[in-house]
Amino acid sequence: MDPIQLFHNLINLAAVDQKFTDEEIDFLIEIANRYNIPSEEFETALTGVREGIIEVKLPKEHDDRVALMKEMIKLMAVDGELADNEKRLCAQASAGMDFTSQQFDEILVEVLDEPQM
Secondary structure, eight states, rough: OOOOHHHHHHHHHTTTTTOOOOOHHHHHHHHHHHOOHHHHHHHHHHHHHHHHHOOOOSSSSHHHHHHHHHHHHHHHHTTHHHHOHHHHHHHHHHHTTTHHHHHHHHHHHHHHHOOOO
């Protein structure tokens, strides 16, 4: 998946509950640093959020979908709060990516089993 698109998707997920926690911001900064995403992309993504445009663009490739879902789950859990809007968006994205409940559960277990940074 294109790192810029991944980044925009994650910002949109973080914004769906209409607040950014410090933990979410730190996680987004970590993603930006990992993929060398310029600070201008933060501004571009935040402008879309300010304008009320919250949209997750789903990748076509299965591996990209799994990677996106993993990052979405990590972001949802990073602040210790699972807002209903976040859960709903994650569930919609999972369904939109044609994951079965079992596949989603497997992805969730993989994420939960990963060592924490």
